[in-house]
Amino acid sequence: MTKIITTIAAVLLAGTAFAADPSPADLRESALELFKPLPSTTPAVANNPITPDKIALGKALFFDPRMSASGVFSCNSCHNLGTGGDDNLETSIGHGWQKGPRNAPTVFNAVFNIAQFWDGRADDLAAQAKGPVQAGVEMANTPDQVVATLKSMPDYVTWFTASFPGEEDPTTFDNFAKAIEAFEATLITPAPFDAFLNGDDNAMDADQLKGLALFMDKGCSTCHAGVNVGGEGYYPFGLVEKPGAEVLPENDKGRFEVTKTADDSYVFRAAPLRNVAVTAPYFHSGKVWDLKQAVGIMGVSQLGQEINDEEAELIVAFLTSLTGKVPEVTYPILPAETADTPRPSGEVKN
Amino acid sequence: MTKIITTIAAVLLAGTAFAADPSPADLRESALELFKPLPSTTPAVANNPITPDKIALGKALFFDPRMSASGVFSCNSCHNLGTGGDDNLETSIGHGWQKGPRNAPTVFNAVFNIAQFWDGRADDLAAQAKGPVQAGVEMANTPDQVVATLKSMPDYVTWFTASFPGEEDPTTFDNFAKAIEAFEATLITPAPFDAFLNGDDNAMDADQLKGLALFMDKGCSTCHAGVNVGGEGYYPFGLVEKPGAEVLPENDKGRFEVTKTADDSYVFRAAPLRNVAVTAPYFHSGKVWDLKQAVGIMGVSQLGQEINDEEAELIVAFLTSLTGKVPEVTYPILPAETADTPRPSGEVKN
Numbered sequence: 001m002t003k004i005i006t007t008i009a010a011v012l013l014a015g016t017a018f019a020a021d022p023s024p025a026d027l028r029e030s031a032l033e034l035f036k037p038l039p040s041t042t043p044a045v046a047n048n049p050i051t052p053d054k055i056a057l058g059k060a061l062f063f064d065p066r067m068s069a070s071g072v073f074s075c076n077s078c079h080n081l082g083t084g085g086d087d088n089l090e091t092s093i094g095h096g097w098q099k100g101p102r103n104a105p106t107v108f109n110a111v112f113n114i115a116q117f118w119d120g121r122a123d124d125l126a127a128q129a130k131g132p133v134q135a136g137v138e139m140a141n142t143p144d145q146v147v148a149t150l151k152s153m154p155d156y157v158t159w160f161t162a163s164f165p166g167e168e169d170p171t172t173f174d175n176f177a178k179a180i181e182a183f184e185a186t187l188i189t190p191a192p193f194d195a196f197l198n199g200d201d202n203a204m205d206a207d208q209l210k211g212l213a214l215f216m217d218k219g220c221s222t223c224h225a226g227v228n229v230g231g232e233g234y235y236p237f238g239l240v241e242k243p244g245a246e247v248l249p250e251n252d253k254g255r256f257e258v259t260k261t262a263d264d265s266y267v268f269r270a271a272p273l274r275n276v277a278v279t280a281p282y283f284h285s286g287k288v289w290d291l292k293q294a295v296g297i298m299g300v301s302q303l304g305q306e307i308n309d310e311e312a313e314l315i316v317a318f319l320t321s322l323t324g325k326v327p328e329v330t331y332p333i334l335p336a337e338t339a340d341t342p343r344p345s346g347e348v349k350n
Numbered sequence: 351m352t353k354i355i356t357t358i359a360a361v362l363l364a365g366t367a368f369a370a371d372p373s374p375a376d377l378r379e380s381a382l383e384l385f386k387p388l389p390s391t392t393p394a395v396a397n398n399p400i401t402p403d404k405i406a407l408g409k410a411l412f413f414d415p416r417m418s419a420s421g422v423f424s425c426n427s428c429h430n431l432g433t434g435g436d437d438n439l440e441t442s443i444g445h446g447w448q449k450g451p452r453n454a455p456t457v458f459n460a461v462f463n464i465a466q467f468w469d470g471r472a473d474d475l476a477a478q479a480k481g482p483v484q485a486g487v488e489m490a491n492t493p494d495q496v497v498a499t500l501k502s503m504p505d506y507v508t509w510f511t512a513s514f515p516g517e518e519d520p521t522t523f524d525n526f527a528k529a530i531e532a533f534e535a536t537l538i539t540p541a542p543f544d545a546f547l548n549g550d551d552n553a554m555d556a557d558q559l560k561g562l563a564l565f566m567d568k569g570c571s572t573c574h575a576g577v578n579v580g581g582e583g584y585y586p587f588g589l590v591e592k593p594g595a596e597v598l599p600e601n602d603k604g605r606f607e608v609t610k611t612a613d614d615s616y617v618f619r620a621a622p623l624r625n626v627a628v629t630a631p632y633f634h635s636g637k638v639w640d641l642k643q644a645v646g647i648m649g650v651s652q653l654g655q656e657i658n659d660e661e662a663e664l665i666v667a668f669l670t671s672l673t674g675k676v677p678e679v680t681y682p683i684l685p686a687e688t689a690d691t692p693r694p695s696g697e698v699k700n
Contacts, residue, residue, distance in 0.1 A: 063432055072443050077422070082413055082684040093422050093696050097447035278686035290689060331679045334432040336628035339640060346443050 022213055024201040030216060036227040037194040038324075042186050043111055048126060050182045054163040058183025060156075060332045061176060066149055068139035070095055071344030075180065078132070079107035081329055084278035085187065090286035094132075095140035096348035101252065103286035108326070109274045111185045113231035118284040119255045120234060120269050125181035130173065136349070143173035145342055150176065152342070155335035189275060189324025193229075196321070204321045211318025214311055219303050223270040229322060231272030237283075238266060240304035243297055247287050254284070277320045291316050372563055374551040380566060386577040387544040388674075392536050393461055398476060400532045404513040408533025410506075410682045411526060416499055418489035420445055421694030425530065428482070429457035431679055434628035435537065440636035444482075445490035446698035451602065453636030458676070459624045461535045463581035468634040469605045470584060470619050475531040480523065486699070493523035495692055500526065502692070505685035539625060539674025543579075546671070554671045561668025564661055569653050573620040579672060581622030587633070588616060590654035593647055597637050604634070627670045641666050 022030075042050055061067060062075040078092040078100075079085050085106035092100040102118050110116065116128035132138040133146060150156045150171050157171050163179055164170035193212075195203035204212070215221055224230035234255055237248055248266065255267040268284055281287065282294040292312045299307035307315070372380075392400055411417060412425040428442040428450075429435050435456035442450040452468050460466065466478035482488040483496060500506045500521050507521050513529055514520035543562075545553035554562070565571055574580035584605055587598055598616065605617040618634055631637065632644040642662045649657035657665070 060432075065430065065433070066438070070443060071437065071439050072427070080415065082410075082682050083415070084686065087421065088416070088687060089421050089694055093420060097696060099696070280687060289693070326683050329681045331681050332432050333676050336434065337438060337630060343639070344439055346447060346449070 021210070024196070024209060027209055027213055028197065028199070031197060031212060034216065034221045034225045035193075035197060035229060037197040038109070038188050038190050038227060040190075042188070045111060045126075045181055045185055046124065048178045048181055050185055051163065053159070054179050054182040055186055056332075057156075057159040057163045058179035058181070059329065060159065060334055061180050062183050063332050064334050066334075066337070066341070066344070067133055067141060067146055067176075068095065069141045069145070069344070070139075070346040072346070073139050075107075075129070075132070078104040078138070081107075081187070081326060084108070084275050085110075085326075086279045088280060090281055092138065094138040095136065096346070098137040098348075100135075100137050102284045103281065105271075106275055106279050107184055108187050108189045108324070109228055109272065110231075111181075111188070112226070112228040113269065113272055114233060115269065118268050119258050121258045125184050126174075126177040129177040129180040129184075140349075146176060147171060147173055148340075148342055152338050152340035153335035154338075186327060189326055191274065191324035192321040193318075194324070205317070207314055207317040208321040209318075211314035211316065212321070214314050215318050218299070218305070218307065218311075218315075220298065220315070223302065224273050228272035228274055230270040233270055234264070234267050235270050235302070236265075236267050237301065239302045241301050242266070243301045247283055247285055247297060249285055252284065273319060274322045275324060277316070277323050291319060295319075371560070374546070374559060377559055377563055378547065378549070381562060382547060384566065384571045384575045385543075385547060385579060387547040388459070388538050388540050388577060390540075392538070395461060395476075395531055395535055396474065398528045398531055400535055401513065403509065404529050404532040405536055406682075407506075407509040407513045408529035408531070409679065410509070410684055411530050412533050413682050414684050416684075416687070416691070416694070417483055417491060417496055417526075418445065419491045419495070419694070420489075420696040422696070423489050425457075425479070425482070428454040428488070431457075431537070431676060434458070434625050435460075435676075436629045438630060440631055442488065444488040445486065446696070448487040448698075450485075450487050452634045453631065455621070456625055456629050457534055458537050458539045458674070459578055459622065460581075461531075461538070462576070462578040463619070463622055464583060465619065468618050469608050471608045475534050476524075476527040479527040479530040479534075490699075496526060497521060497523055498690075499692055502688050502690035503685035504688075536677060539676055541624065541674035542671040543668075544674070555667075557664055557667040558671040559668075561664035561666070562671075564664050565668050568649070568655070568657065568661075568665075570648065570665070573652065574623050578622035578624055580620040583620055584614070584617050585620050585652070586615075586617050587651065589652045591651050592616070593651045597633055597635055597647060599635055602634065623669060624672045625674060627666070627673050641669060645669075 044050065065071050065074045067074060073094060078087045080087055085108035086104045089104070091102060092104045094100055105118065111125060114120065116122040116125060117131070122128040122131060133141050134143070150160070160170040160175060164175050192203045223233065223235050226232040237243070237254065242248060253265045255264040277291060280291065281289045282291070288294045288297065295312045295315050296307055299305050394400065415421050415424045417424060423444060428437045430437055435458035436454045439454070441452060442454045444450055455468065461475055464470065466472040466475060467481070472478040472481060483491050484493070500510070510520040510525060514525050542553045573583065573585050576582040587593070587604070592598060603615045605614040627641060630641065631639045632641070638644045638647065645662045645665050646657055649655050
């Protein structure tokens with residue numbers, strides 16, 4: 001509870017530090033206390049050295065629909081690299097046409113999040129990658145069947161061997177997840193905001209700069225800070241005032257399900273805001289399609305203040321400066337099935 | 351009926367023209383009477399000049415899941431460029447988890463087919479592209495909603511304008527189909543067989559050459575000829591002997607549904623065999639997963655002869671020489687939705 005009180009205090013104390021029109025240099029100085037530009041190289045991840053072989057394997061796995069029981073869904077189905085790294089659905093549609101419980105977050109820059117999923121239940125991208133492939137409402141597969149599928153295709157075995165040298169049996173579910181993590185670590189999207197942080201006064205336009213000043217002044221950056229402009233900590237949705245059940249459904253208690261601590265009821269990881277302008281709909285419930293409306297809801301629920309129309313527009317302008325350049329990805333040619341490959345099945349098991 | 355009798359006569363008269371081990375040069379000479387290598391450039395299509403702008407637009411549309419009502423399926427879902435240009439399912443799973451009626455054919459080299467779909471009901475790829483997007487069991491969309499979706503995203507309107515210069519209202523369902531046709535015309539996959547036809551004696555190995563000789567000797571090439579090694583004409587499945595209902599379901603009368611002519615009962619377009627080794631399962635029913643078994647079924651049903659095990663293996667060896675090099679495709683970054691974009695809906699209408 002101490003943490004939450006501190007958070008509330010920090011939010012409410014956030015003053016109006018900036019004049020209406022601060023100089024880019026002053027704004028940058030303040031911004032660099034809160035935010036960090038993306039690095040120019042692929043970030044390292046724990047216990048998983050990233051190599052070109054592993055990235056290439058991870059890319060193949062990321063796009064391979066045969067990782068799902070039905071043969072219909074790949075990682076890219078819900079984390080589509082062409083549409084902001086997510087699926088732009090309220091919640092994803094998966095195996096048996098079932099709807100997932102929460103909005104699919106973007107895969108872009110996810111490597112920088114403190115943990116994965118809205119409730120942080122996976123420590124890293126490798127742990128995350130094991131989730132959807134097994135979830136009955138998503139890809140509905142099993143680790144054994146994933147490994148059997150991979151081992152049935154000699155090219156995959158060759159690629160795993162090259163990616164995990166020295167391992168006696170490299171084609172494993174753990175390594176499947178590590179390869180996907182390696183590929184996903186390359187999915188970082190430098191944006192005009194990074195160019196601004198790096199010293200380019202012309203990278204963002206006047207409205208975007210005003211929006212950035214407002215974003216810091218009003219206290220948005222209390223939760224949405226760091227390299228991912230969010231994704232660094234957990235906060236109650238409805239810190240000051242709970243939004244309606246349409247936006248914050250009562251039956252999804254967020255991080256409470258992970259920690260079983262009452263304080264964590266309706267606590268979620270603060271959304272990382274990179275590419276937010278191209279990843280509607282918003283919130284874990286996916287109920288809000290308009291970014292300006294989402295900004296307004298945040299103002300009332302998290303900051304206890306009405307953000308007026310002009311302010312919301314400026315903040316949205318700032319948020320568009322977080323839309324980054326997606327790395328060029330060549331569509332992978334996947335190994336062909338063999339007689340040993342488990343057959344796809346759309347059957348829904350209960 | 352005359353045509354069928356002629357076909358039967360041609361098939362049954364097919365002699366054993368080759369010695370057990372013909373020279374590559376002799377084999378090439380005979381093969382060039384029946385087959386044609388792929389061209390080195392994108393083929394022209396009728397009434398649709400192919401330009402780089404149109405190819406790029408078509409690629410975006412081909413990969414865009416927002417062309418489906420649910421936002422889940424794109425053309426690439428069932429004609430996956432990473433898995434042989436098809437989905438490797440018996441029949442595709444579509445909107446509402448419904449199963450399609452026939453196996454999805456590969457998009458690779460489809461531009462060379464006499465007409466599209468197993469029953470040839472679409473004259474060309476542009477006509478074909480309009481089918482799945484509207485089919486209730488596939489993408490379940492409507493032309494009006496496709497156009498509304500496209501017009502809601504300014505980048506798409508810009509791309510249509512560049513692709514169809516001089517048109518007053520270029521963002522239309524017809525032009526949507528034409529752009530996809532232009533992209534698909536680029537999806538041609540030169541294979542070792544082409545290199546052999548073009549004069550390279552070493553492009554195919556000894557078994558593949560023997561298999562080619564058998565393929566011509568036994569009469570397979572009576573129906574599977576031309577640049578696509580098939581896809582050029584319509585033939586009764588079960589010309590000599592009908593396969594069982596498992597492979598040839600009674601309720602699918604094939605081209606009869608198109609022509610309403612009794613002669614066309616159980617008539618289908620001969621499958622184009624390029625990339626056949628990577629596009630299991632086989633036949634319009636998608637019931638046969640093993641290529642050797644498929645070759646055996648063809649021998650009995652179409653040629654009235656048992657193809658022995660060794661022969662079938664050699665023919666399969668030849669068929670693997672038809673697996674081609676897929677063009678490098680950079681995954682497209684798609685325009686972001688706007689407030690005007692129709693919302694995705696997974697609802698199944700009856």
